[in-house]
Structure formats: C-alpha cells, structure tokens
Amino acid sequence: MLKAPELLLPAGTLDRMRAAYDFGADAVYAGQPRYSLRARNNEFGLEEIALGIEEAHARGKKFFVASNILPHNSKVKTYLADMEPVIAMKPDALIMADPGLIMMVREKWPEQVIHLSVQANTVNYAGVKFWKSLGLERVILSRELSLDEIEEIRQLCPDTELEVFVHGALCIAYSGRCLLSGYFNHRDPNQGTCTNACRWDYKTHDTVEDDAGDVQTKTQVIQFDFNKAMSEGNQSFAACGGAERHPLADKTYLIEEGNRPGELMPIMEDEHGTYIMNSKDLRAVQHIERLVKMGVDSLKIEGRTKSLYYVARTAQVYRRAIDDAVAGRPFNPALLADLDGLANRGYTDGFYQRHYTHEAQNYLDGHSKAKRSQFVGEIIANEAGWARIEVKNKFSLGDTLEVIHPSGNIEVKIEAMRDKNGKEITVAPGNGIQVQIPLAEQYASALLARLF
Numbered sequence: 001m002l003k004a005p006e007l008l009l010p011a012g013t014l015d016r017m018r019a020a021y022d023f024g025a026d027a028v029y030a031g032q033p034r035y036s037l038r039a040r041n042n043e044f045g046l047e048e049i050a051l052g053i054e055e056a057h058a059r060g061k062k063f064f065v066a067s068n069i070l071p072h073n074s075k076v077k078t079y080l081a082d083m084e085p086v087i088a089m090k091p092d093a094l095i096m097a098d099p100g101l102i103m104m105v106r107e108k109w110p111e112q113v114i115h116l117s118v119q120a121n122t123v124n125y126a127g128v129k130f131w132k133s134l135g136l137e138r139v140i141l142s143r144e145l146s147l148d149e150i151e152e153i154r155q156l157c158p159d160t161e162l163e164v165f166v167h168g169a170l171c172i173a174y175s176g177r178c179l180l181s182g183y184f185n186h187r188d189p190n191q192g193t194c195t196n197a198c199r200w201d202y203k204t205h206d207t208v209e210d211d212a213g214d215v216q217t218k219t220q221v222i223q224f225d226f227n228k229a230m231s232e233g234n235q236s237f238a239a240c241g242g243a244e245r246h247p248l249a250d251k252t253y254l255i256e257e258g259n260r261p262g263e264l265m266p267i268m269e270d271e272h273g274t275y276i277m278n279s280k281d282l283r284a285v286q287h288i289e290r291l292v293k294m295g296v297d298s299l300k301i302e303g304r305t306k307s308l309y310y311v312a313r314t315a316q317v318y319r320r321a322i323d324d325a326v327a328g329r330p331f332n333p334a335l336l337a338d339l340d341g342l343a344n345r346g347y348t349d350g351f352y353q354r355h356y357t358h359e360a361q362n363y364l365d366g367h368s369k370a371k372r373s374q375f376v377g378e379i380i381a382n383e384a385g386w387a388r389i390e391v392k393n394k395f396s397l398g399d400t401l402e403v404i405h406p407s408g409n410i411e412v413k414i415e416a417m418r419d420k421n422g423k424e425i426t427v428a429p430g431n432g433i434q435v436q437i438p439l440a441e442q443y444a445s446a447l448l449a450r451l452f
Helices: 013-020 046-058 071-089 100-106 127-131 147-156 180-185 228-241 285-294 306-328 334-340 358-368
Strands: 008-009 027-030 064-066 093-095 114-116 138-139 161-168 200-209 217-222 252-257 265-268 281-285 298-303 372-381 386-391 400-404 410-413 434-438 446-451
Touching: 008 013, 008 161, 008 306, 013 027, 013 046, 013 306, 027 046, 046 064, 071 100, 071 446, 093 100, 100 114, 114 127, 127 138, 127 147, 138 298, 147 161, 147 285, 161 285, 285 306, 285 334, 298 306, 306 334, 306 372, 306 400, 306 446, 334 372, 334 386
Parallel strands: 008 027, 008 298, 027 064, 064 093, 093 114, 114 138, 138 161, 161 298
Antiparallel strands: 161 281, 200 217, 200 252, 252 265, 372 386, 372 446, 386 434, 400 410, 400 446
C-alpha cells in the first residue's frame, strides 16, 4: 500500500487551524508577523502560537512555525531573543529561508527541526543535497518545477523529505522575488508585507513620442480586449510570414492603477507579454495520485489570509484525493468542481504539466463547470432541529444548499426559513444577519454553500 503524504494547511487564525484539522489536515503552518511572510491579517502572537501547538499535539497533529523572512540587519539582531520562547513551545518544525538565520538556529538549538521554505527557490537535486548536508530535514520545492523534475529529485534525494504546493495563489515572479509591492508602496514581499500589486486593476493609456523621444500620454484610456488582441496579433504575425515583429510590439504604453488615478506608469509588451499580470491560482488536485506514487512527503495548500470556508473546503477535497490515491481508487473529477466555489482568479496547474491532450482539457473543463457553488453561511448552533446560520451571502427558499461537515457533506433543499426572532421569511439577504432553517441536530457546526 502506498504511503499517504502529509496534508498541510494554512492557519491564519486559531479557528481556521481547528477547521483544517476537522476536515482532514495532518499539520498546519502559522507564523509570527515579524518573522514570517504574513505580517498582515495574522493573529498569531506568542500566546496564539502556544495554544495552537498545544491543541495540535493534543489531537496528534503537527504545528509548523513559519519563520521564513529574508531579514535586514535590524531583524537579525533581534531574531534569537524573539525566537527563544517559540522554541520552548516545541513546534514540530521551523520553516526558514535565510541561510544566516538557519545557521544561527542550528548553532543555538541543534535539535530543532528545520524545513527549508519555498522562498529559498530550490529547483534541483543538488540544492536539496546541500540543504540536507546542513542538517535540514525537509525541503519545500519551488513552485516552478514540473512533475518530471520533482520525480527526478525524489529519486536522487531519497533521504530528504520533500514538500510541494498543490493549491493556492501563484506569484508572477520566482516564488516571492517580485518587487512590484515594494516599488508601489514600500511594502516588500520578502518582509512579509506584499500587497499583491500584480493583481490590482490597471487601465492602459495610449502614448505618442515627442520630438525629444519622450513618451507622452494621449487622453483616452484603451479598452483592451485580450482575446481580440491575441487574435489580431496572430493574424498580423501570419500575414508577415512569422518573420517580423508586429509594428506595435515595441510601443510603450502607460498603465494606471484603479486606486491611483493620474499616476501613469510606463509598460512595454514584447513577445512574452506584459510585465504586470495577474496569475491564475494553482489547483493541482488532479495530480495528487502521481505525487503520492512518486513518494512526496507533504502536500501544501497556500492561503494564511484566506477564509474559514477556504480552509475547510480545500482540506476536505485534498484529503479525499489523497485517500483515493493511497487506496488505489481512480481520481474523482467531481473534486475539481468542489474547488470552483472558492473565490479564485481562474485555475491552472502551474508548471506541473506543460502540454495537455484534448481528453485532458475536456475532463478538466467539463467537470469543473458541472457544479457551481457559493459560500453562503456558517451554522453556529442547532436548537431543536433548527440550524442557526450566520449569513455570508444571499440565499432563498427553494435553493439547494450543500452542508459541508467533517463527517461528510449532504445536500438539502430549503423548505422553510425564519429570522432570528422566529418570523417566517423567504430570503436571507446577505452578510451580517442570522436566519434559521430546519436541519438535523447533528449539524450544530458546519458550513453552507448554495448550489446552482
């Protein structure tokens, strides 16, 4: 029988940590704001880390502390003193990226397990062997690797634990090396304060060149249609025999970010596209079987700032995929659709597989569109068969809801609904209110998604 890899989920809060465990995670990762890459939306101070580690160990689970900042001198000077109480809590591992900090921890606490962060951008077997020689137990491989490359590293480094990302946001640079956030508002990605400037809304302004060769903006905003531009570009390329560049290929444009009207920044497109872009999100649940068979030790989901619903849904879906792979059951394409209800920018499997057959494309697209869902609420109590719901998004009488629960999911059609005072209603209009629907008393705590 195949060995089941660890399923590793993000924990931005203690509630999300508990949800991750409830829905199938073997371990979570969290980090102090000062030394991890999540300074914003991160509740894990020393007290929360201590409680998280205690609860994890009581459940037979693991708790990793992300300490993967690439620090400037001021943070190096305070690092050991600040980490001393964390080490005393006995986390199952520190996730680290900076060689200097790793050296300092190895010297002061040689027994502390260290996992090499994805921020170190390890892309080959020689790098894995180097970090193993320094005493690191696990290497989190770079997202920029194919399945074939991961398998080769696995074969050549059999004595090192390997971890890979299977779901979550993708950086447009080499895992965290982007400088956009620092350029725009002095919040640097590798200092834990990335503002995801690559995903902001930009408008494109046309330009003209003056007699001095300087770029001047025209007054109009270009209404840019990507598909149309691609089609026209391909036609122009074919028309000139594929030997010459499109006449507009070297033209400079100005872009304007939605929240900064009047601040125009130059941008140029070449044959590789533009240099400010919005990557699709990673979804690699369809590759779990191969990752299990090649012997990857840990499958990681990104998203410490994501919602409770995100944590629960991804944990449940990837748990099923792992269990199916270990048991020898074929991949269930319905799992693709289960992830579509999450807020996402469209999905890609990143660098894992470069070319798809027609059959693969159909299977990914067809099943993904077969079932749509939206997170609509959280069950916070169940009194005499009436589930009390904290509403997040609108739903109505007659809607079909999926009840997402650690014991298994069920679908229910709403036949009756009342407000918190017991008055009959037909619509739960949206966030900020509580309603009740009839539901079995075992569902005193669960998440709800509307199916459509």
